[in-house]
Amino acid sequence: MAMVGMEGSLAMAEAVRLANADVVAAYPITPQTHIVERLAEMVANGELNAAYVPVESEHSAMSACLGSSATGARTFTATAGQGLELMHEVLYVASSLRLPIVMGVANRALSSPLSVWGDHSDVMAVRDTGWIQIFVENGQQAFDLTLCAFRIGEDPKVLFPVMIHMDGFHVSHVVEPLYLLNEEQVKGFLPPYKHPFPLDTDNPVTMGAFAVPILYTEARKSQETALRGTRGIINKVWSDFGKLSGRHYQAVEHYRSDNADTLLLTMGSYSEIAMEAVDQLRERGEKVGLIRLRLWRPFPFEELRQATKACRTLVVLDRCISPGGPPGPVCSETKAALYSQKKRPNIAGFIGGLGGRDLSVPEFVQMVERGRVIAAEGGEEIEMIGVRG
């Protein structure tokens, strides 16, 4: 297919159109709005045969998605920041009822102060909602991984909702060159959604019963086992997608990490700036590489351990602060994942890129240099990068 120039939000909407979604229920919020505006337009123009439900809040957006998905319709929504927070309690129900809703999240900071710009505070607040969570770094990935999300979530062995995280503005509003797929290609890749027990008058089901203490733990355990068990399908879907498109995705991805004694670890769009920093450092002859977490949930423990076992220093960037807690959710989870390893790197955590603040190449270089010192000293203090005062 020919290369096109397209904004990240519109690329995601295009993936939803090609997936032939049945229901889109959404509420506007910056910087997500372009996604659902485009979908509403597609429905209005007859480009997408779907019901567009313009609900009165994000809480109702996710609630309408529950009803739609439980009825057996392929269901999509998108949100960001405060909207994701307003959905919060509904998100747990989606994963517990095993409804494979796909949601685009244009990651945004949380109030206050009010900020419409990007960071990962919204993601981290919904970390434990039981969704499969995937990060993209650019518009191409937003398109590719949204398509894959439908197939992953709707697989009868999976049946979990999937969030596709794309950084607000840095991905959602940037026009980039990218390759789309055509209807025929998508048809072969994505089978129709068939929920095994939809709401149906011929086979009545009771969904959303309550569990007494002798059952609740077992319900949670079975859900947890199922979520961890999705890894094989996720890999299979990405592998099939690679064969179809030539674009290959993995739970943990590498950039010039061979023989690296220092590794940067990032998640989301800032990975691309980190790559430039790695290039500069490599030119200087330094053994520096980058690994990126593509899959945030279920957490790729094994891949992360494999990726970090040979390096001496690991420098982790968090775009979210855990107030009063350990320095950054990604860093603390990385530390937790590596703690059991006999041979593990020294780890330094940085917090930066909050509320849309840019991080430049020199700042990544600085993180590497400063990180080596902190990591060697075993420092636990929070270090914020690019902060004044």
Added chain:
Amino acid sequence: MENFAIYVPRLLPQKEYFAPGHRACIGCGEALALRLVTKALGREVIISNATGCMEIVSSPFPTTSWRVPWIHTLFENASAVASGIEAALKIMKEKGMRTKMPKVVAMGGDGATLDIGLQSLSGAWERGHDFIYVCFDNEAYMNTGIQRSSGTPFGAATTTSPAGKLSIGQTTWKKNMPAIAVAHDIPYVATACPSYPFDLMEKVNKAVATKGPSYLHVLSPCPTGWRHPPDVSVKIGRLAVETGVFPLYEVENGKYKLNVDFPKLRPVRDYLSPQGRFRHLPKDEVERIQQGVIREYQKLKKKVEA
């Protein structure tokens, strides 16, 4: 005509869709109302139930009282879930993915309807989804232990509007939910009570036949919260209607109609005195309630005559 009351029940559907064995309190007016509503709805429905008494008594895993497809998710979102179901059914039928279009019904108590779920209900009405909303109004948060809601009547004692030295209990007047429904210009709004079962079921039938949103507000006597003996629930419901406290009426396309009218309303104390929640009320407060009831009833009659 005098045998009418004996004959009519034989015309009713025998089939029950809300199965016995649920865990509602003895004498529960809400469970009776729900049984009658589901009987009238029949099998071609999908129900979205808000958290509350009827949800919790009917669905302890792995058992269920529901013989129709039923989904419960949260407290304040039954209407939004119903919106999603209705939108999905329509588009799936259009795309040839489903053959039938069952009626979508959302239901909840007064807390789920008048308070926490009002926004999502208003949104669903405004968008014009083809669904029925049934509010089973027992006038407080009974499931959590009799806390006041905006549906609790003036003067009633609840655990969060207790009567005391400085308080007569609830100090605000009941929120007029049917009027809020009418203000949304939806095609069908009705009040009902399980003490008038045929009227209730007839209204359910009308709601099923209505294209677009419809709202049923069902007063559901609650022996536990209203503090009356469980064997008088039906009688209490009749007294609510006969005193004018809860008139039975319907609003079809904006046109009001009083279904049961009385040449002379019974005094309101006949309704208040059997209920422990009003036990503490001094005479002047009873009189204040009486005046309030007359005032509201006259307002309603004006709308009927308009």
